[in-house]
Amino acid sequence: MQEFYIHIRSFKDVQDFVALATVQPFSVSVGNDFQQVNGKSFSGMVSLDYQRPTFVRSECSSAQWQVFRQQAARFLT
Numbered sequence: 001m002q003e004f005y006i007h008i009r010s011f012k013d014v015q016d017f018v019a020l021a022t023v024q025p026f027s028v029s030v031g032n033d034f035q036q037v038n039g040k041s042f043s044g045m046v047s048l049d050y051q052r053p054t055f056v057r058s059e060c061s062s063a064q065w066q067v068f069r070q071q072a073a074r075f076l077t
Contacts, residue, residue, distance in 0.1 A: 006075040026060035
């Protein structure tokens with residue numbers, strides 16, 4: 001499993017992250033200590049508490065993960 005942490009600051013950030021996650025050829029989970037949602041689901045993403053540290057997790061190849069992490073660079077904490 002691969003993991004990194006993100007910081008979502010606005011509704012626009014949620015929209016942009018979901019758009020990025022949706023095009024990935026693997027599942028993307030986003031969550032915190034209390035809940036976990038599908039990172040490709042807009043309704044799931046808006047339900048998260050972004051005051052807590054927010055992780056992104058997935059099962060994919062290291063190469064795929066590195067590309068995704070680079071694409072998500074603006075959200076990294």
